[in-house]
Amino acid sequence: MLSLRFMQGEIVMTIDHLDARLVALLAAEPRIGVLECSRRLNVARGTVQARLDRMAEKGVITGYGPDIDPAALGFDVTAFVTLHIRQVAGHVPVADQLALIPEVLEVHTITGGGDMLCRVVARSNADLQRVIDLIVDVQGVVRTESVIALDTPVPYRTLPLVRAAGG
């Protein structure tokens, strides 16, 4: 399957200050609706609706959660695992197998010493070993290196980026 970005070609959307404020508002209080947004931003309801539709259409807004905290489900341990794979078969079959492991939250192919980087979670350090074993067992995976995330002083966020992009 082609990636979304490729399908969109080089289309890049520029957002203005109102877009940025709108996203920031929704990020802060996601349960408010279009009408409430228009009141807070002092614009007409149709404007908010048009902006949201446009950002959704252009792919800037890809969805609206819900955001899940794995730690609250008992998956306290986060680790980043670098994979070295046998090159003959390519990345795709490896990625397909990794996608079958629920604890694998994301997978990237990367430059540098490793071939792939994945973020995984586990219920404990001992459980992490189990997850890593699952990964090592994937056909084509030769070796792995893991680093455990001890703390996350800056959790994943895009708001500052939106503000920077939107003036």
Next chain:
Amino acid sequence: MLSLRFMQGEIVMTIDHLDARLVALLAAEPRIGVLECSRRLNVARGTVQARLDRMAEKGVITGYGPDIDPAALGFDVTAFVTLHIRQVAGHVPVADQLALIPEVLEVHTITGGGDMLCRVVARSNADLQRVIDLIVDVQGVVRTESVIALDTPVPYRTLPLVRAAGG
């Protein structure tokens, strides 16, 4: 500031099949409301409302987007930067400075050879150099190693985990 997990202590929520289906449904079609959810899942509206409230209260659901795609805003390049820092001052001031850089999307302190791992985005490879320079300029950062994400065969997801946790 204490992390949320520490503040919650060891509270871990278990979710059942209905919770999992509810989250999956909302993830698939986030714009539908509580009433529509109750219809799709063949339960009473109050039940859906109660489940959502409980998961929000327990921290399983931390929010409801909007999810932003940096690539659609022109930040095509994603990289993972490992930081080596001077240990004398500790991680906190470094993390605080990193948090000021919009292109830094998340920061973890890690085990292993490096001290911190951050995910950054940039508008191009040349722009990535600028971002890395910003990071290197942070007081306490001694050295960085970067790997660029070439492709993301498995984008960040938590649904499989939710299904695994919820039966």
Next chain:
DNA sequence: TGATTCGGTGGACAATATGCTCAGTCTTCG
């Protein structure tokens, strides 16, 4: 056993939000 608690059901109500349409205004730009 009997009482209590908890989670779910199904219904009601007023208040509010939504999707949709329309006419009018303002700015930009060729």
Next chain:
DNA sequence: CGAAGACTGAGCATATTGTCCACCGAATCA
């Protein structure tokens, strides 16, 4: 100047929300 695009403010029918309530069944426990 004229056209196009974006925003406004309004209206309307319909749907959804927040908030009650009474009732039911299962699990818990004295």
